Amino acid sequence: MSKLILSFEGTMLKTVDLNKERITIGRRPDNDIQVDNLAVSGLHATVTTVLNDSVIEDQNSTNGTLINGELTQKHLLKHGDIIEIGKHTLRYVVETATATPYQEFAKTMVIRRPDAAAHGAHAAHAEHAPPLTHAAVPAPRPAPAAAAPAPVLSREAALKILTGSAAGRILDLNKSLTTIGKAGVQVAVFTRRPVGFFVTHVEGDVFPLINGESLGTQARQLNDQDTIEIAGTKMIFIYKT
Amino acid sequence: MALIDALQMISLSDPGMVRDLNEDSIELRPELGIAVLADGMGGYNAGEVASGMAVSLVAAGLAQFWNAATLQTLDRKAAILLSQTVLQQQVQAANAAIFSKAQNDAECQGMGTTLVVCLFYDDFITVGHAGDSRLYRLRNDVLEQITRDHSLLQEQIDSGMLRKEDAHLSNNRNFVTRAIGVDPVEEAEIHTYEVLEGDLYMICTDGLFGLVADDEIQMTLGALKANLDLAAQQLIQAANDAGGTDNVSVILVRAIKSFAVK
Numbered sequence: 383m384s385k386l387i388l389s390f391e392g393t394m395l396k397t398v399d400l401n402k403e404r405i406t407i408g409r410r411p412d413n414d415i416q417v418d419n420l421a422v423s424g425l426h427a428t429v430t431t432v433l434n435d436s437v438i439e440d441q442n443s444t445n446g447t448l449i450n451g452e453l454t455q456k457h458l459l460k461h462g463d464i465i466e467i468g469k470h471t472l473r474y475v476v477e478t479a480t481a482t483p484y485q486e487f488a489k490t491m492v493i494r495r496p497d498a499a500a501h502g503a504h505a506a507h508a509e510h511a512p513p514l515t516h517a518a519v520p521a522p523r524p525a526p527a528a529a530a531p532a533p534v535l536s537r538e539a540a541l542k543i544l545t546g547s548a549a550g551r552i553l554d555l556n557k558s559l560t561t562i563g564k565a566g567v568q569v570a571v572f573t574r575r576p577v578g579f580f581v582t583h584v585e586g587d588v589f590p591l592i593n594g595e596s597l598g599t600q601a602r603q604l605n606d607q608d609t610i611e612i613a614g615t616k617m618i619f620i621y622k623t
Numbered sequence: 624m625a626l627i628d629a630l631q632m633i634s635l636s637d638p639g640m641v642r643d644l645n646e647d648s649i650e651l652r653p654e655l656g657i658a659v660l661a662d663g664m665g666g667y668n669a670g671e672v673a674s675g676m677a678v679s680l681v682a683a684g685l686a687q688f689w690n691a692a693t694l695q696t697l698d699r700k701a702a703i704l705l706s707q708t709v710l711q712q713q714v715q716a717a718n719a720a721i722f723s724k725a726q727n728d729a730e731c732q733g734m735g736t737t738l739v740v741c742l743f744y745d746d747f748i749t750v751g752h753a754g755d756s757r758l759y760r761l762r763n764d765v766l767e768q769i770t771r772d773h774s775l776l777q778e779q780i781d782s783g784m785l786r787k788e789d790a791h792l793s794n795n796r797n798f799v800t801r802a803i804g805v806d807p808v809e810e811a812e813i814h815t816y817e818v819l820e821g822d823l824y825m826i827c828t829d830g831l832f833g834l835v836a837d838d839e840i841q842m843t844l845g846a847l848k849a850n851l852d853l854a855a856q857q858l859i860q861a862a863n864d865a866g867g868t869d870n871v872s873v874i875l876v877r878a879i880k881s882f883a884v885k
Contacts, residue, residue, distance in 0.1 A: 434794030437784050458789045490664045492735055492802045561846045575864050585849040
């Protein structure tokens, strides 16, 4: 369950559970969250909630809606976001009752509709037909931190070409994948991974040479100053400082 | 050219870095141009049961009803129609069998599975799917998602609530709106597309595209298409390097040559 906490100049005024699909915020009394201040438009913003996602949308308000200090038209809310409407603030909070191991709450669940044959139905149906989760499946929880992007490798590396027409060139290995060689003859791929840099044979009857030895079919981790020969061109692997 | 010579088909599956069980299942019948992938769900090892039943039942069913004797008498248009009919029948039969097993076996209660089935013939591909496993195509080094997920997230995007770019921030990433074996009657969404020489098809579970961005997948397939085994290893490694929070499975099918039936 997620909620919005309304405050004015540091004083908490009220807490609103986001328990329906659309919640309105504005100056007029018919809003779900009424904010009686002249800086607030009659209908200022709405919050649409579908299961674990809540999206706030400014409704062409006169003074706009700020999310974390930035003027925003539409925004997928995340835990801790601060919404500013006039001088009032709303804090978006996701309540996670108990810490659940990732494997449990990341499991896929099926949302079934009253009419199982009604495929392609609109998302709004979720409101009318709450998801039926199976007995063995726990309630959904917010996405885990574990799904965050891969750690960025801090060290940079490059290949210095020693022979051939490109001799003297430095080739930065700044992409996750760099292929080198002649298609159909001999190609190797350099991969950049969190644990380091690797070279693997891609195609060709003859394998590249690493420090004079045949690479074979397996990936091989590179060390600073390793020499590599691919399709007749010699190069050296260097870690940049 | 015969399918077995025109198509190169490989697959790779990995439990990932976090889970003990691999609930994904894959079955390939290269001589018939059939590739099936499923991502099971349900308690204990029921997900494994559901996905395993789905791929083996659908592959065996197709092999039985999609055969040379029948196809001989058909023109291309009729073959496309038959591919769609047979595929739908087999998915429905698998659905009924999995649903029945779930009803009658306490350990399998509530199990279900996503499914992607591809049938290659006469330079076309007929694909049927349910849930959030996907078919992609790399053509001229451009990756395109062919199937549309049956998921709450996709519906949120379609309705305008979420932007596609924000999909990875959603907390609704693990809800599918269609699955095989959960309801007594279920069907696949089925489409047929032209296959061009050089096309590379990728069928995968959400363990891949949930962790590895589409442009990264495109770059990997583009760079390593000459070595499909390595491309699949690289994709799975990328998913594991990004946390490997789910089982990850990939089927790659490359159309080396035309397989038109003259």
